[in-house]
Amino acid sequence: MGSAEPPEELLRTLAQRHERDRRGLAVVEGVAPFLNACAAGFHLEAVVWSRILLRSSVAQKLIRLRKREGVPIRQVDPRAFRRLSHGGRASGVAAIVRQRWRPLERADPLGGSCWVVLERIRSPGNLGTILRTAEAAGAAGLVLLGPQLDPYARAVIRASMGAVFHLPLVRCPPARFAAWAARHGVQVIAASPQGERRYDELSLRPARALLLGEEREGLSQEAFELAEARVQIPILGRGDSLNVAVAGGVLLYDLLRRGS
Known part of the structure; x- marks a missing residue:
């Protein structure tokens, strides 16, 4: 300074x-x-x-x-x-x-319960809550697709309760992430209301990445095509979707439970 x-x-x-x-x-x-x-x-x-x-x-x-x-x-x-x-x-x-960032090349594909990959998370509160939950659930770190997401915004840091400082953060375009995942055999799992199967019916591989997007707009087509598996969380009530931070919490703890 x-x-x-x-x-x-x-x-x-x-x-x-x-x-x-x-x-x-x-x-x-x-x-x-x-x-x-x-x-x-x-x-x-x-x-x-x-x-x-x-x-x-x-x-x-x-x-x-x-x-x-x-x-x-x-x-x-x-x-x-x-x-x-x-x-x-x-x-x-x-x-x-x-700020502290990790190059994608130094990301351990087998670290933690999974990598969390984010796109189009507009709410600082949602982004901070996902960071806090990911750290609590033993995630390896976060990959941010593109420049839009700002984990170092003051409101995000506050919502994460400081968890952002304990997680490796990676920023890269979707194509680079796709190449990294393919090279390391990472199973990319997208959460979507249009998922082909329930989240708890999916067979898991050791290296995993959970792909989340804003609940209103969902993932872009480019990001959606990164996933080899698309899963949904059953909704029994009248709503048509869950808050992305809530959905992320359900999926992260299921991956932790089944991977431990």
């Missing part, structure tokens, strides 16, 4: 997606996301905090430790922090961290 740019100003700048992408940085706000980022070894560029608002003694101890390590620390009054805070009750701590 350049010395000419105060942390408070950088927090405002990073509210813009193109600035996060250009700088490779993200804003972590809230006690749980901050503690998870530190536990996962993410590089801290700066921390802004309010002694009055921050109640967590563990977070305060970490801030003092990072200050001794040379991380720029800026303490502000509660009013100033609330002006910088985005949504909900101000927690009293916001950190600027460097």
Whole structure:
């Protein structure tokens, strides 16, 4: 971080997606996301905090430790922090961290219960919930098809409760993912209301990837054609679909159960 740019100003700048992408940085706000980022070894560029608002003694101890390590620390009054805070009750701590991405070539096809492959997830809440569930269910990591999805948006990080910092993240176009899956014998399973069989009737191979898309639009044709198996979750009520994060949770825990 350049010395000419105060942390408070950088927090405002990073509210813009193109600035996060250009700088490779993200804003972590809230006690749980901050503690998870530190536990996962993410590089801290700066921390802004309010002694009055921050109640967590563990977070305060970490801030003092990072200050001794040379991380720029800026303490502000509660009013100033609330002006910088985005949504909900101000927690009293916001950190600027460097994003972390894994090249597709370094993704272990046999890691975890499966890889989660996402396309067209528009809601930050849904994306964050999928991240949180995937980490809890032992997924190997997330593959994001194309540039649209932003796992380092502040609302996504908050919804994931910091789980985003514990999962390998890969970004690539569908064609590159298809080549990787074919090379490693990965069974690509798409969730779709038009699936040919129930999710729990599918025979599984050791290397698996679960493909999810937004419930309204579904997967693009290009992404849909990546799957060798298309499964559905039975719906007994009057609705015609499940929320994508809920559907992902059902499928992830079934893959964990049957793969363990």
